[in-house]
Amino acid sequence: MHHILMALILFSYIPSQEKYTMISLPETQEYFGNVEGSILSCIRGPYLQIGNPHSIIIRWRTDIDTNSRVRYGIDSTSLDQRVDSLSITTEHEVTLTGLLPNTKYYYSVETMNEILSTGYNNYFITAPLTGTKKKTRIWILGDSGTANDNAASVRDAYYNLSEDIHTDLWVMLGDNAYSNGTDAEYQSAVFNMYPNMLKKSVLWPAFGNHDGYSANSDNQTGIFYDIFTLPTNAEAGGIASGTEAYYSFDYANIHFICLNSHDIDRSVKGKMCSWLQDDLYDTNQEWVIAYWHHPAYTKGSHDSDTESQLI
Known part of the structure; x- marks a missing residue:
């Protein structure tokens, strides 16, 4: 199970x-x-x-x-x-x-x-063999591209919490660079922001709507796809997706699935859903962590009951 x-x-x-x-x-x-x-x-x-x-x-x-x-x-x-x-x-x-x-x-x-x-x-530190049971530290950030004082406080709080404990991997949930996902905004919001973490732990980002202002997932062009190298052929486990827009990978006894909730066909008969079904069927990992940008339900600054993309 x-x-x-x-x-x-x-x-x-x-x-x-x-x-x-x-x-x-x-x-x-x-x-x-x-x-x-x-x-x-x-x-x-x-x-x-x-x-x-x-x-x-x-x-x-x-x-x-x-x-x-x-x-x-x-x-x-x-x-x-x-x-x-x-x-x-x-x-x-x-x-x-x-x-x-x-x-x-x-x-x-x-x-x-x-x-x-x-x-x-x-x-x-290289990943353990797939299926290995071990304590795993994962850092998860979402809407992290603001590059402001609030963002700095979150960063510093995590650094203080983790201290000398190695972060095995980290995940970005999209909107990684505000407001338009330009190269300069990525430099400020990502590369100037966490240089020490970037050099020590593998980053696995998801695609958000603000990333989409400067990139297109249908043909995998633009800043997001220029900056990041993501698996297309199951290079880190899972089933090959054939695209960097969505992908999966394994770490220890965890199977990770990164989906695109912005500019890829999300219908039941679409390619992403078909791939997802195959990927879930194929994995024998004890844990499955799926992540994407848009929440399934939200009543914060967005309303999933009224906004068409969230519906």
């Missing part, structure tokens, strides 16, 4: 202007901010995407085109493995494979010649 949870939780945050730039330091040190005279800067990230027991994606953005390198290892003083990409770009995406499950890895984001982001806080 599955224990099914529907995540409909609302939180928010504020940015702290933070930027990484290149400098040569020992692996056990960490640095932030600008270095006088430097030319190349890491202006977004690093941030983690699509993690499973044996692989993970690391993304970051630089202010000028360059190649990509990630060095990594289980000892922060000896990053003895690396993955290089010769592609010249400002949007860097490197996949690490052959990883051990439930293992802490330290990593350094670089070019072929310079270190961009390194230190003892640059680490991730």
Whole structure:
């Protein structure tokens, strides 16, 4: 029997202007901010995407085109493995494979010649093998794209609560960047807001109506789909959805399902519903957590009895 949870939780945050730039330091040190005279800067990230027991994606953005390198290892003083990409770009995406499950890895984001982001806080812990029973810490945020004082208070409250306990994964429930989901708004509301969490825990976002002002789920174009790398082919478990607009993944003994409640056909005979039925039928996980942006019932700032999209 599955224990099914529907995540409909609302939180928010504020940015702290933070930027990484290149400098040569020992692996056990960490640095932030600008270095006088430097030319190349890491202006977004690093941030983690699509993690499973044996692989993970690391993304970051630089202010000028360059190649990509990630060095990594289980000892922060000896990053003895690396993955290089010769592609010249400002949007860097490197996949690490052959990883051990439930293992802490330290990593350094670089070019072929310079270190961009390194230190003892640059680490991730791979997912355990699917089906493993373990205590799991999940951070769930919704409508978090306000980037104001209230949002900052929620962030700080969670950081104080979690202290040194690792967050295994975190979920955004949509409206991740107000008001129009522009790239600059994502920078303020997401990347400047939680740089430490982004580099240590995989983020699994849902699509909201404010994200939809700058993106289209039918063809998966726009800012949301440019910024995030999400599973389409069951890369982290579940059934392949064939789209980043909705997807599923496994972590330990939990099966997660992320649905699109904004700009995808939500009818019973639609593709998303058909995929959902197959995905639910296929999973043997003890827990199922399904989440999306619009609540099934609300009488707050919206009314699900009168608003056509909610009905």
